[in-house]
Amino acid sequence: MEILASAYSVPATRVENEQLRQFMDTSDSWIRERTGIKTRHVVTDQSNFDLSYDVARQLLTKAETTADQLDFIIVATMSPDYATPAEGNRLQAALNADHAFAFNLNVACAGFEYALHVADRLMTSPTVHQGLVIGSEVLSRLVDWHDRRTAVLFADGAGGVLISDQGAPVQAVDLKSFGDTEMVLSAGAQGNQSPFADAAEEPSAYFKMNGRAVYQFAISEVPRSIQRALDQAALTTNDIDWFLLHQANARIVQSVNKKLKVTADKFPINIDEYGNTSAASVPILLAHLAESGRLKRGQKLVLSGFGGGLSVGSLIMTY
Numbered sequence: 001m002e003i004l005a006s007a008y009s010v011p012a013t014r015v016e017n018e019q020l021r022q023f024m025d026t027s028d029s030w031i032r033e034r035t036g037i038k039t040r041h042v043v044t045d046q047s048n049f050d051l052s053y054d055v056a057r058q059l060l061t062k063a064e065t066t067a068d069q070l071d072f073i074i075v076a077t078m079s080p081d082y083a084t085p086a087e088g089n090r091l092q093a094a095l096n097a098d099h100a101f102a103f104n105l106n107v108a109c110a111g112f113e114y115a116l117h118v119a120d121r122l123m124t125s126p127t128v129h130q131g132l133v134i135g136s137e138v139l140s141r142l143v144d145w146h147d148r149r150t151a152v153l154f155a156d157g158a159g160g161v162l163i164s165d166q167g168a169p170v171q172a173v174d175l176k177s178f179g180d181t182e183m184v185l186s187a188g189a190q191g192n193q194s195p196f197a198d199a200a201e202e203p204s205a206y207f208k209m210n211g212r213a214v215y216q217f218a219i220s221e222v223p224r225s226i227q228r229a230l231d232q233a234a235l236t237t238n239d240i241d242w243f244l245l246h247q248a249n250a251r252i253v254q255s256v257n258k259k260l261k262v263t264a265d266k267f268p269i270n271i272d273e274y275g276n277t278s279a280a281s282v283p284i285l286l287a288h289l290a291e292s293g294r295l296k297r298g299q300k301l302v303l304s305g306f307g308g309g310l311s312v313g314s315l316i317m318t319y
Contacts (some may be wrong), residue, residue, distance in 0.1 A: 001120045002167030003319060004130070005120040006287040007158065008159035009051050010041040010274060017152070024148040026275075028310035031152045036250020040155035040275030042140040048081045049090050051158035051280075052136035056091055059132060059162040063102035067095040072124045072131035073102040074119055076279040078113030078187070078308060079138045080104055085269075087136060100131065109174075109246050111135055111279030111305025112314050116163075116303070117173050134160030143185045144206040153249075154207065155275030159283030171300075172316040174225045181310040184213045214307070218252045222306050223259040225314040233316050240316070241299035242289065246306055247271035247281040256304075265317035268294075278307065295319055 016039045017028040019301050031037055043051075052075055060067060073089040073095075088102030106113040112135040136158035145151045189203035222245065229237060243266050245253050251269050257267045270285055277284060282303055289295040297319060304314040 001123065001170055001317060002164050003161045004164055005062035005162045006160070006283065006290045007055050007062060008157065008280075008284040008287040009054035009058070009159040010284070011043045011046055011051070011184050013042055014039050014046050015042055020148075020152060023098055023145045024151060026148045026152060030317045035153060036269065037152065037275050038272045041157055043138055044223040046138075048077060048079055048136050048138045049087050051138070051156065052087050052091060052134050052160070053094055055134050055136070055158045055160045056095055056132055057250070059160060060095070063162045065130075065162070067100055070095075070097045070100040070131050071128045072099060072119065072122055073100050074115045074131065074133050075104050076107070076115040076133070076135040077137055078106050078108045078111065078278055091132070099138070105313050107279075107313070108309055109248060109276075109278045109281070110305035110311045110313040112282045112307070113303050113305040113313035114175060116169070116182060116315055117175065117313070119163060120170045130158060130162065130164040130203045132162055134158060135281070136160075137278045137280045139276070139278060140208055142205060145202075146300040147206070149211055150209055153276045155277050157274055157277040157280045157284055159280045159285075159287050160308045161283060161286070168318045170315055170317045171235070172229040173314070174229040175313045176221070176225060176230065176311070178217070178221075178310040181213070181217065184217070184310060185209045185308045187308070212312070214247070215249070215252065217310055218248060218306050219255040219259070221312050222252070222256050222304055222314075225312045226256070226260060226304055227301055228291065229314045229316050230236075237301070239300055240266065241301050242295065243267045243302045244282050244285050244289070245303070245304050247274065247285060248276050248307060
């Protein structure tokens with residue numbers, strides 16, 4: 001699998017830590033010390049589709065290709081505009097990608113890694129050669145802006161890649177689900193408005209999170225997932241040029257870095273600017289790295305996402 005282009009899109013509206021004081025008891029120093037976040041981007045009049053469409057157009061332009069050359073479009077998201085139609089289908093229509101099939105995939109913060117694995121497997125078919133994999137989230141509409149346990153964390157954005165069946169295959173994949181921890185992190189609960197349903201209190205769609213449990217999960221399971229992928233590929237941490245981790249919390253990234261005994265400069269962090277954008281965080285980070293010129297062809301990457309489900313997913317590939 002070869003990454004032909006990468007791109008990202010974030011809303012123009014930036015919300016600084018100090019601005020959150022009008023909604024909750026918090027401060028810039030409290031947020032920075034616990035999360036590493038300084039600011040985040042949130043939508044005003046944009047939708048999930050708008051962000052993913054901007055990324056898709058950028059990818060086609062950068063790769064100097066046209067939408068009719070796409071065979072598939074996958075959008076990883078836990079915050080779609082509709083239950084149906086999917087963002088993937090809407091992109092397929094808006095881009096005039098007449099030959100592409102499309103769908104959404106929801107594994108929350110590990111969604112991009114799962115979607116890349118699915119895309120890689122799709123391209124084993126002789127009729128599937130290239131497509132878009134995009135992580136896109138509008139989490140600001142799932143946040144209770146008076147709950148500092150979650151409101152300081154989540155943000156909006158999209159990132160993605162245009163990939164082809166050329167280049168070296170994905171060297172290793174480790175996907176693991178922990179369904180018995182399902183309610184440690186939840187969002188988007190739906191009520192039942194049916195006249196046949198028992199009357200009950202309407203559930204809240206806002207994020208609910210046991211922060212300590214999520215943190216412990218991440219710092220224990222992410223290093224294990226990465227190590228399993230390394231073992232599968234018969235590689236060591238010394239063989240990897242970049243570890244691109246989901247930007248959930250700067251302290252989580254730093255803890256994983258220390259547990260794997262890798263120098264910190266191999267673990268880029270941009271959560272300070274963008275907050276936690278769930279499935280969009282790793283592709284935004286990848287696009288940033290490529291845009292800066294630090295990401296070079298031939299370098300080996302570990303991509304690792306983790307969160308809601310709870311789930312973890314790690315891939316090793318060559319850029």
